[in-house]
Amino acid sequence: MSNTTEGSTTAGSTAEASSTEGSYVNPGGEFTRDQRYIATRITADGRDGYPVEPGRYRLVVSRACPWANRVAIVRRLLGLEDVLSMGIAGPTHDARSWTFDLDPGGRDPVLGIERLQEAFFARFRGYERGITVPAIVDVPTGQVVTNDFAQITLDLSTQWRAYHRPGAPDLYPEALRGEIDEVNGVVFADVNNGVYRCGFAGSQRAYEKAYRRLFDRLDWLSARLEGQRYLVGDTITEADVRLFTTLVRFDAVYHGHFKCNRQKLAEQPVLWAYARDLFGTPGFGDTIDFDHIKRHYYEVHRDINPTGVVPLGPDLRNWLEPHGREALGGRPFGDGTPPPPPRADETVPAGHTPLAD
Template sequence: MTQGSYVEPSYERDTRYLGDRIVDRGPGSAMGEGEWPVEAGRYRLVVARACPWANRTIIVRRLLGLEDVLSMGICGPTHDADSWTFDLDPGGVDPVLGIPRIKDAYERRQPGYPRGITVPAIVDVPTGQVVTNDFAQMTLDFSTQWRAHHREGAPDLYPEALREEIDLVNRRVYTEVNNGVYRCGFAGTQSAYDDAYERLFTALDWLDERLTTRRYLVGESLTEADVRLFTTLARFDAVYHGHFKCNRQKLSEFDALWAYARDLFTTPGFGDTTDFVHIKSHYYEVHRDINPTGIVPAGPDVAGWLEPHGRESLGGNPFGDGTPPGPPPEGERVDPAHNPHVGPDGLVRSVRG
């Protein structure tokens, strides 16, 4: 997610990212242009819990058990027009990178970096420069290039046999839902908004129907597709319904889609990485062009996220032949005051089915 003023006749996301990749080419293999080697402890993932694109990387990193090999720096939920900042850390400085704002790492990569300062970003710790901010490729590479460092029992989130279907679903979810809510919120004309609104809810209706007969979007267990959809659903009632005018109905007013979201929320790695306070703070305080007062709403009540979902009757297993991750590291746990379902061990307190 980037910063700045978004409102224009028809919102278009700038997708010109730093496209380098961190890859495993095997012993003795040379890196190609734009490739960096997978090395435990060399890189730092910089995120903000408020950002849905960054939240994806937090979830995948946790599901795969990469915490010990890929450290994580967490920016605060708000930023100015210049950069995301490490205002949550003592002295406002990231303790590993030694910088107060992620823009500094972009500038080390390319002085005068001309595009948006976005999270997530992976930084090469020895040089202090951003390697990549291509969020879509980033999580796929966590699954395919970092396999040697996956925890025992890690799920296969991008199984080769399902990749074609996952990619098809992901494309529609990205254009119509993940980015569709932004097209609604940042539309600068009534016609642009009307078009975005219609496309968004057409896609949500399709997802609701698809998930009526299957527990997960693709296959019988969690995949990359579920991660990508979840982070938008987690923000829907809290932000997109009101702030972005995506208000035909709330997520909680869909049948299958709401039960599906609750199923994921109570799965380790999903609800325990969701920070409702940071989410609302970011959107309502930063987007002053559509919320000039900066007032953050008190609601909605999030108690319903633990209501029984009944999705087990559809079959499947979230982790396939694998196992769930354990509690998140102590320094990476969501503040229970920001998500009342998170207990002192960092996990969602209960799973009631």
């Protein structure tokens, strides 16, 4: 998620140096995501010069960002908290970068920097693409290693396996990878990115095309999930993580702010029950900060929401209502176990989530 949310548009500069009052909508029509990320990988064999090492790296996220949220969930499920530390940026940003305004003195306590931009510039002087979260930073050098969000979660599952907690689930089982990749591909194109194609469309035609594509895919997902508890197989996988982080933001942001308003998630029975099932699963709902989510979208996208007013709703208590998905069977963690509660310094504040009420 960049300082223009998750990728530069054709309306923005390649440096994504928009201010919080900048332009996100593409006046030419369709929203186009810049997917040029730093492809360096952290691997068990260190093939790119960055071997997996406990304590060496710091994951930087924002709780507002769905792409960063994926990594926070996977890290929790796999039990990597003591191996890969996590810094949390604030929910909004300025023209240059995400900032660590949640930390004392406005500096990340491990990296010692005020802006994530500093880690990007430490490795690539004058870096001209988006300063995005999630990002993993090499602590000894202070240099960013990667911001390739799609690869980061897969590598946490496959390359960091030696440091998974006892009972960690297999989120990317080898026998199901082909199907997981296929589902992830269409969900990214039509749903994860589809909500942005609606929200940042600059013409009626572009918006309507994106809107239909989004809801056609949501209908497809509803049909798929009507008779099975999870997207692929009978346990939680990477595919569920990727869909969940969009669904959990749907009613709070995408339905109104991005005009994805055929129905609320709460009016789509299968997907609503599926999302609540995951929300109540340890490692999912306990990473969700609805206050940060709403503040980011409504305060930052001033060309969509010029006043910057953040809505008080929706009522979040319905996230805790019974979902009944257990009747479909399935084992959330397979042969594994749930993760323990979040660490005190990573717990979502009371009032930002219905889990704390």
